[in-house]
Amino acid sequence: MEFRLHPEVIHTAESAGARLEVIEFDPQPTESPLEGFQQLLSRPARWRQLALQLSGGNAVLEPGALQYLRGEIDLQASASGGAGGGLGGLLRGAVTAAATGESLFKTVYHGRGVIYTEPTRLHLLLGALQEEELIVDDGAFVACAGNITVGRHVNRGLAAMLGSGEGRVQPKLSGTGVFALQSPVHPSEFQILELRGETLKVDGNLVLAYTNGLTFSVEKSTRGLLASGRSGEGYVQVYRGTGRVWLAPTLPIHTLAQTLVTSA
Incomplete structure (x- = not known):
């Protein structure tokens, strides 16, 4: 059975020098309603993609999230969560990343153009920060734009209860700007x-x-x-x-x- 994809912008969020758009592809069945229903049961009906429009601003994407980009945009790998910097901080970050499975580097984008992420069947939730820090659940972070840095937060609450010495490492967004998270839950249900x-x-x-x-x-x-x-x-x-x-x-x-x- 074939599907025709009709992209539509369903959510937006803006910050200085950047705009986030959630694009939804609505598959329309081309054959009988029964076959269409069977197709929807076999897989989720809609795909979604994040478009980040930069007009001189910065954006950070989760590693592997990029599909393609257009425009004059520079890419730079940045060590995440390393307060203080230097080789020592980088090595400590590498040890933490190896222990938790989190990627040490996140890609920073700067310039003018549009960045598109890999399509996903999950929902994309947009939000904004104003000189704040946001602790994000594992695997939920997709991208952020504006004056936001991406680091690590060591959550020791669960470890303390279980008697473990190591905490749970989660993404931490700090600063002012907009962000995108992914979840199986529709944004309206949050x-x-x-x-x-x-x-x-x-x-x-x-x-x-x-x-x-x-x-x-x-x-x-x-x-x-x-x-x-x-x-x-x-x-x-x-x-x-x-x-x-x-x-x-x-x-x-x-x-x-x-x-x-x-x-x-």
């Missing part, structure tokens, strides 16, 4: 929670990102992500302080649906 000196407890890995004004910890609960063999208790993720949380309540539904489609 709740962006504004916490003002409050406590948020989440049972499940439903948080895609949170600002660094919040402290993260893991506490015991009667049910949760990690079951204890002795007590039957689990854990919840706890966020305290002032800041924003990107929460996806419908993530379990999407995960189940994807499992059913894959196994069909």
